[in-house]
Every structure is written in structure tokens, then in C-alpha cells.
Amino acid sequence: MKLTTDIPTLDKQSSFGAYVSRPKGTPKAAILVIQEVFGVNDGIRKKCDDWAEKGYLAVAPDLFWRLEPGVELNWDDQALREKAFDLMNRNDPDKNILDIEATIHWIRGECKIAKVGAVGFCLGGKLAYMTATRTDIDATVGYYGVQIDEMLDEQHAISRPLMLHIPTADQFVPAQAQARMHEGLEDNAKVTLLDYQGLGHGFATEDGTRRDEEAATLADRRTAEFFTQHLG
Template sequence: MSLNETIPTLDGDASFQAYVARPEGRPKGAIIVIQEIFGVNPGIRQKCDKLAAEGWLAVAPDLFWRLEPGVEFDPDVEAEFQTALDMMGKFNQDAGIRDIEATIHHIRRTLGVAKVGCVGYCLGGRLAYMTAARTDIDASVGYYGVGIDGLLGEKHAIANPLMLHIPTADGFVGPETQQAMHEGLDDHPRVTLHDYEGLDHGFATETGKRRDDAAATLADSRTAAFFAEHLG
């Protein structure tokens, strides 16, 4: 099953698709799964399916729909990786946040789940931070978010809990950026940072070469406890 839900934009002048995984019975809450630069690919859908198995309504909006609806890339295929990088360069992040906000509204008003969190990876990790700062989402988690040092000016607007997972050997997030994140956020009452020594970008992907099982399991257990506390 691929994209199976239609969500109207905030302006109501268009709509986009999402992948929705539903739990058995009443959801504990809802979690928006924010894609990497590779689209709502099998790995992201697997994240949704796992969350649904744990009792959450999981929704992964197609944030690249303005560029090309329904794209899916494999990060282990070099040509697809380069195409994904190109699409990230063209992606309007502010519009993406508005689409995430539209997804929050759709979950609350149409799907009938009041408590909504988000978890994002790579580009999605950055967008999870932006969602925490720009929307009323109840809780947010970002894995290896890129360029968050450039968003620290928005930290005052983070009103609800945010957790960030930071691999210390991230090839896309260098030591200076990591240091700036810690200096800017360690004393924030709503933000928790976890470092993963010696690990690289993408360590918590569901499939492929980048995954590190032990670290992914640890990070995902922290995420699960975080959502249980703040969305349960």
C-alpha cells in the first residue's frame, strides 16, 4: 500500500497525499512521520507501520508533492541519492511546515485524534524542530536534523517538548554545528538532546547500509518513552 489519505492544504486551494497506518482499536494518539529527502519510501512507511503496531495513528505526508507527487528514492542507489539531494535544494521548507500544520489539523479535525506528535529524520529532523517552533504540535522528535544551528533564533517559540538525536560523526552535521546546538539548547526547559558517539547520519533508518541496530534500538526506545509521556 502506498499513499492512501488526502489532506487539504491550509489555504484549502489544493490537497496532497499521505501514507496512514492505523492501529487496532482506538489510537493512543497520532504521530506524524516526517520524511527524509527520499520521500515517503518503504523505510518511512515501515516507520509508520511499526508505530501503528504500538497503538499510534501514524501519518507520513508527501512533502515533495509540489515538486513531484509520490516520489520514492533508495539512499543506497547513488543516482537516486543525487536526485534526492537535488530535490531537497528545490524544496520550500516554509511551505513544508505549512503542510505539516495542515496535517496536524486534518488529524485532529477529520481523523479525530486530539494529541499529535511528530518524528522526523534528516531533512525531517530539521522540519521536526521547525514544527516544534512554529506550530502547536504536542511533542516532536528529530533524528540527525540538518542545519539546526541556523534555526536557534526560533528556540524561544518551542512551547512543547522536543527531543533531538545527534550522532557525533554525522557527515552532514559537523562538530561546530553540534556544539552550537548544545550551547543553544542544553538549558532549554522543553528540549532534550541525546548524543550517539561515533555514529553517522542515518543510523536509525529501517533498512539499508546506514542502519546501526544497537543505536537505532536505543534511540527508538527513548522516542517511545518520550511519546508515551507526552502524548499518552
């Protein structure tokens, strides 16, 4: 299945697609899954399905809809990877956050689920941080988020729990950026920083050459425990 529903924008002037995976029975909470630069592809949909199996309503909004609705790309194909980077360069993260906020409203209003968490990867990891600083999300997790060190002036606005998974050999988040993240966020009681020694960007992707099975399993277990604690 591809995108399965439409969500209205905050101004109600348009709408964007999203993939929704529903659990059996009443959801215990909702998880908003924030895409990488590769769109709502097979890997993101699998992450949604995995959360649904754990009892959550899972929603992955198409955040590139203003550029190319429904795009699906992957890392291991060079041409598709280059297209993904082009989309990222043209993408507006501030508008992404508006769409994430609209998705939170849709979950709480249309689906009648009060507790909402978010988990994001790569670009989505950056957006997870921005979601924690700019929305009333209940709990947030970011995997290998890029450019977070450039937004540390927003950390004072984090009012709900945030967990960040940081691979120390991330080619897109150099050691200096990681050091700034630790220096800027370690004293924030709402933030948990977890380092993964020697691992690179994308280690928890669902498929492809970047995945590290042991580390991905560990990070995903920590994320599941985090959401159990903070979403109930």
C-alpha cells in the same frame, strides 16, 4: 501500499498525498512521521506501521508533492541519492511546515485525535525542529536534523517537549554545528539532546547500509518512551 489518503492544504486550494497506518482499536494518540529527502518510501511507511502497532495513528505526508508527487528514493542507489539531494535543494521548508500544520489539523479535525506528536529524520529532523517552534504540536522528536544550528533564534518559541537525536560523526552536521546546537538549546527546559558517539547520519534508517541496529533500537526506545510520557 503507497500513499493512501489526500489531505487538504491550509488554504483548501489543493491537496497532497499521505500514507496513513491505523492501529487496531481506538488510537491512543497520533504520530506524524516526517520524511527524509527520499520521500515517503518503504522505510518511512515501515516506521508508520511500527507506530500503528504501538497503538498510534501514524501519518506520513508527502512533502515533495509540489516538486514530484509520490517520489520514492533511497541512499544506497547513487543516482537516486543525487536526485534526492536535488529535490532537497529545490525544496521550500517553509511550505513543508504549512503542509505539516495542515496534517495536524486533518488529524485533529478529520480523525478526531487531539494529541499529536511528530518524528522526523534528516530533512525531517530539521522540519521536526521547525514544527516544534512554529506549530502547536504536543511533542516532537528529530533524528539527525540538518541545519538546526542555523535556526537557533527560533528556540524561544518551543512551548512543548522536543527531543533531538544527534550522531556525533554526522557528515552533514559537523562538530561545530553540533556544538552550536548544544550551546543554544541545552538551557531550554523543553529540549532534550541525546548524543550517539561515533555514529553517522542515517543510523536509524529502517534499511540499507547506514543503519546501526544497536543505536537505532536505543534511539527508537527513547522516542517511544518520550511519546508515552507526553502523549499519554
